[in-house]
Amino acid sequence: MGGIALLNPWVVIGFVGQGLFTARFLTQWIASERVGRSVVPTVFWTFSICGGVTLLAYALYRQDPVFIVGQAAGLLIYARNIYFILRERTAARNAAAPVAEAPDNLL
Helix, strand or coil, X not given: CCHHHHCCHHHHHHHHHHHHHHHHXXXXXXXXXXXXXXXXXXXXXXXXXXXXXXXXHHHHHHCCHHHHHHHHHHHHHHHXXXXXXXXXXXXXXXXXXXXXXXXXXXC
């Protein structure tokens, strides 16, 4: 692989996507080390989505069906996990919010 190939914007996009995807493992490792047990922080899923979208774009450019299917399937899983996290946060927020009572003078 020559130096000119590395200057190709799509190769740069591919490496950026791989870097984002790798960052998810680093954040998971660091978070787990901090608490002394295996945890998956929300940022893991954020890096998964960002890296997955970037790598899917690169796979589409390369027209690699194996790579495309793999990244697209992963994105569905990552999006589902983000959905679960947001749903849980919304439920927790709603449970913590005070319930407004109806005024007595309406009847």
